[in-house]
Amino acid sequence: MGKKKSKPQRPIKSLKDAEQAPSSDYIGGDALDDLLLKLTRSVEVAKASRGGLPEKIWMKQQFSIGVNDVTRVLERMPAAAASHSGCSIEALTGKALRRAPLVPLQAVLIAADCNPKWLTKHIPTLASTREVPILCLKDNKGSSLRLGQVADVRTALAIGIKARDSIINKTIDEVLKSSKPVANEQQIRQLVPQSSDMMD
Template sequence: MGKKKNKSKRPIKSLKDPEQVVTSDYIGGDSFDELLSKLIRGVEVAKASAGGLPEKIWMKQQFCVGVNDVTRVLERMPAAVASHSGCSSEASTRKALRRAPLVPLQAVLVVADCHPKWLTKHIPILASTRQVPVLCVKDNKGSSLRLGQVANVRTALAIGIKARDSIINKTIDEVLKGINAVADEQKISTPVPSSSSSPVA
């Protein structure tokens, strides 16, 4: 009988975990309730002023609903950092000109407590290369149902808000400013350890 080779038991190193890329914490509890109520209120007001568009078409103009749709739009957005793929920028510009005009995303809402987690794991990384803020929402396994209410669907693991200068975009701007203000306060209140030590006599 032949001997079996022992495989290396070292863990495989990944480039970056999405938790490391996303700097914001989860939005849950009362702040999640407040965010949803603001968004639903904004959708209702914007829908009333939309005119005679059917609801499905209007929703498609405002949101990307679902992991696949959000991923598709993020991939079509130009990367904010220089790519290392080696392809020329002229070729990518020609490809972009052949496609339909793209409305960039203002922000992405992602359910943090979905199972399996790999369904949404790529979205924060992809969004960070496009400089699109990601808001991870969490609510004891009911997040996808509650997030679906925003876009009038049954469930949604991810929703992208398109930048269209509407009431919905103003609501998201307020939320992002609030999150940035809280993050700035936390940076100020955290003491910085001093690296200088007193000389010993």
């Protein structure tokens, strides 16, 4: 019969290559332990002052929990380019104004142990267009389990901290000043494999 056509030789990029990105872009080890301990303590202190709100409602006011919720809030936030290019609020349509979130995100925490990787690959790019800092958490013990403990859920691949004037936000401000959040597109491409890389 016929011969198979051979594909042109390209460097093969796998998920292991993406996982071997510079470790300085991840928060791990003692820094991760310190971050999660500070966050857990600040959540406990803030819970004490929540008033009569049920805990579940109070948590939703403080956090976007899960990949879908974080994505939804980020999509509803105005892009940073539009806010810096001189677009006025009147230029936005009524539909866009209705869809805008009541509270934007201050930062997003992503568990680097996500498998498959494509579940969270869109979040860093989406957050960078909204100028929301990303903190990638890497832990051999399972960062998704430890991240879930902060928001009182079993596991969480992504948690968005809503920008409110609370002790949780002050803790995140301290962490952002002391750590190196993933900020630019080049760092994002190193951390998160692109969809074309996954098809190879």
